Amino acid sequence: MEAKLKNDLKKTACKIRMGVIEGTYNAKSGHPGGSLSIADTLAYLYFNKMNIDPANPDMPDRDRFVLSKGHTAPALYSALAQRGFFSAEELKSLRHIGALLQGHPCIHTPGVDMSSGSLGQGISTACGMALAGKIDGKSYKVYTILGDGEIEEGQVWEAAMFAAHYKLDNLVAVVDNNGLQIDGKITEVCSPEPITDKFAAFGWHVITMNAHDLDDIDRAFTEASTVTGKPVAIIQKSTKGKGVSFMEDQVSWHGTAPNKEQYETAMAELCAQLKELED
Amino acid sequence: MADVIKKATRESYGESLRDLAGEFPNLVVLDADLAAATKTGIFKKANPDRFFDCGIAEANMMGVAAGLASCGKIPFASTFAMFAAGRAFEIVRNSIGYPHLNVKIGATHAGISVGEDGATHQCNEDIALMRTIPGMTIINPCDDVEARAAVRAAIEFNGPVYMRFGRLAVPVINDAETYKFELGKGVVMKDGSDVTIVATGLMVNEAVEAAKTLEADGISARVVNIHTIKPLDKELICKCARETGLIVTAEEHSVIGGLGSAVAEAVTECCPVPVVKIGVNDEFGFSGPAVDLLKKFGLSAENIVATVKKSINK
Numbered sequence: 001m002e003a004k005l006k007n008d009l010k011k012t013a014c015k016i017r018m019g020v021i022e023g024t025y026n027a028k029s030g031h032p033g034g035s036l037s038i039a040d041t042l043a044y045l046y047f048n049k050m051n052i053d054p055a056n057p058d059m060p061d062r063d064r065f066v067l068s069k070g071h072t073a074p075a076l077y078s079a080l081a082q083r084g085f086f087s088a089e090e091l092k093s094l095r096h097i098g099a100l101l102q103g104h105p106c107i108h109t110p111g112v113d114m115s116s117g118s119l120g121q122g123i124s125t126a127c128g129m130a131l132a133g134k135i136d137g138k139s140y141k142v143y144t145i146l147g148d149g150e151i152e153e154g155q156v157w158e159a160a161m162f163a164a165h166y167k168l169d170n171l172v173a174v175v176d177n178n179g180l181q182i183d184g185k186i187t188e189v190c191s192p193e194p195i196t197d198k199f200a201a202f203g204w205h206v207i208t209m210n211a212h213d214l215d216d217i218d219r220a221f222t223e224a225s226t227v228t229g230k231p232v233a234i235i236q237k238s239t240k241g242k243g244v245s246f247m248e249d250q251v252s253w254h255g256t257a258p259n260k261e262q263y264e265t266a267m268a269e270l271c272a273q274l275k276e277l278e279d
Numbered sequence: 280m281a282d283v284i285k286k287a288t289r290e291s292y293g294e295s296l297r298d299l300a301g302e303f304p305n306l307v308v309l310d311a312d313l314a315a316a317t318k319t320g321i322f323k324k325a326n327p328d329r330f331f332d333c334g335i336a337e338a339n340m341m342g343v344a345a346g347l348a349s350c351g352k353i354p355f356a357s358t359f360a361m362f363a364a365g366r367a368f369e370i371v372r373n374s375i376g377y378p379h380l381n382v383k384i385g386a387t388h389a390g391i392s393v394g395e396d397g398a399t400h401q402c403n404e405d406i407a408l409m410r411t412i413p414g415m416t417i418i419n420p421c422d423d424v425e426a427r428a429a430v431r432a433a434i435e436f437n438g439p440v441y442m443r444f445g446r447l448a449v450p451v452i453n454d455a456e457t458y459k460f461e462l463g464k465g466v467v468m469k470d471g472s473d474v475t476i477v478a479t480g481l482m483v484n485e486a487v488e489a490a491k492t493l494e495a496d497g498i499s500a501r502v503v504n505i506h507t508i509k510p511l512d513k514e515l516i517c518k519c520a521r522e523t524g525l526i527v528t529a530e531e532h533s534v535i536g537g538l539g540s541a542v543a544e545a546v547t548e549c550c551p552v553p554v555v556k557i558g559v560n561d562e563f564g565f566s567g568p569a570v571d572l573l574k575k576f577g578l579s580a581e582n583i584v585a586t587v588k589k590s591i592n593k
Contacts, residue, residue, distance in 0.1 A: 060351070107349070107378040114349060115378040118369060124339045125374055128346020128354075131331065135307065135352070155370070158339035166331070 013043035019078025027095035033253035035075035037238040054084035069147035070117025085111035120153025130171040149181030164203030178240035199233035211238035285448035291426035293318025348380040360389035364405035390531035394569035401564040407536025421483035424453035428460030465512035471501035475519035482529035489583035517549035534558040
């Protein structure tokens with residue numbers, strides 16, 4: 001990946017993370033851990049990969065995105081705000097009464113293609129969007145991000161079977177493999193491993209990716225674009241809480257908002273990272 | 280009565296989908312390995328490229344329908360009522376109801392008249408479940424004519440619709456030439472002044488038959504067909520409450536949460552009069568021929584007559 005683009009995307013990812021901290025701090029609730037782990041992927045998709053237009057969010061031929069792991073909405077909202085779908089000020093009223101930004105994604109928010117967040121459902125709706133594209137002979141792609149804990153839901157595997165059966169090669173499902181879910185490590189709660197083997201067995205083209213290395217993200221999504229006849233699963237190895245030292249790899253940050261002191265520390269860390277990228 | 284034509288509303292559903300395919304190019308049909316039973320196979324035969332079998336995976340099917348609708352398709356997601364409203368309830372709520380997507384749910388084999396398959400497949404709870412989803416329209420047609428009109432009304436309406444169809448062949452009581460379907464409007468099948476029998480689905484015919492018997496016994500019974508259970512025609516229900524002072528409801532569904540509950544909820548707010556509910560009481564069904572089961576569970580003209588007489592004498 002070209003150096004300037006890479007640096008720009010890194011800066012964008014850092015700003016997405018700042019929005020996650022801003023949003024969850026102001027909401028006094030929410031899910032920062034899994035939001036931070038998908039920030040680089042969202043930066044790449046929304047600022048480099050997807051054909052979207054903030055001035056025309058319902059553009060019929062746009063690429064679609066479904067956040068199947070909808071509890072990490074702060075990251076999506078932060079990306080959409082930066083991309084210009086709505087003001088970043090909205091993040092300050094995340095989860096408040098009357099706010100544009102609901103606790104989980106709602107289709108009525110500009111840039112949000114599907115309501116989601118009840119786990120396991122987003123991938124099915126993404127399948128429907130991909131099927132519609134096939135029926136109409138459109139070239140748009142459908143991207144969805146699932147949690148690694150989320151794939152314990154049986155519906156995910158119904159969708160996996162469906163997508164392969166209908167050869168939905170316009171569908172890319174990213175599994176955010178940060179290894180942690182609410183009750184602990186995914187391998188200790190009720191293990192969904194081996195994840196890559198499972199998707200391969202269901203007839204998907206499987207790619208593994210480092211979720212925090214933009215060159216590797218670029219490689220994975222570029223490969224995904226070349227696949228025909230099969231849906232693509234990208235298993236991204238990620239760190240929950242990535243970018244905020246005290247949140248990294250800590251299951252306790254799955255669904256806890258930072259207090260004032262933690263907010264200030266996190267923002268200071270992210271500001272320092274951003275400054276380094278800007279120098 | 281020998282000339283009465285009988286037809287299952289599931290047949291009407293499958294045929295209507297086929298008949299509407301040309302007029303509505305965005306119409307697509309999903310099924311969950313029950314195309315032969317839900318009768319979507321009729322559509323599939325005529326339009327194989329617009330039919331998508333999802334296999335035995337109803338949760339995913341409802342999500343796929345939501346995704347299709349978000350891209351401008353009009354999907355008819357079809358399976359038995361037990362799986363559409365029961366198994367897939369939360370997907371219907373969160374992926375279809377909450378985003379208010381233009382998905383049509385064709386739920387067949389509703390109620391006790393599933394027959395021999397027994398309690399596991401006799402869904403007497405679907406209306407109750409679907410009623411609780413904000414913005415969901417619920418239609419329960421009484422015969423072939425009304426079912427066809429309902430499918431057309433559903434496709435012309437923008438929003439989620441739950442349509443309830445039966446397995447059992449039931450008498451065709453409406454005249455195809457003159458019948459007009461208006462979403463959300465009840466139909467007065469027969470006027471009367473002593474009691475109003477409010478019925479839905481296959482109980483409409485039973486109610487009409489019951490009213491004839493009651494008439495002969497000197498009781499003037501009004502019969503109202505409520506094909507759209509949500510939104511309910513509260514205006515008509517309240518008018519009937521005011522004018523007849525007694526309501527008996529009749530439905531092939533649990534007495535908890537269905538038509539009877541909806542009518543009682545409306546009446547208590549506008550004109551409190553006794554509402555006596557005929558339906559499946561708080562119990563599971565069991566195997567047997569559909570016609571016998573309907574009698575056994577009191578879903579018959581005879582029981583409506585008896586219930587009306589008992590209620591009037593109170």
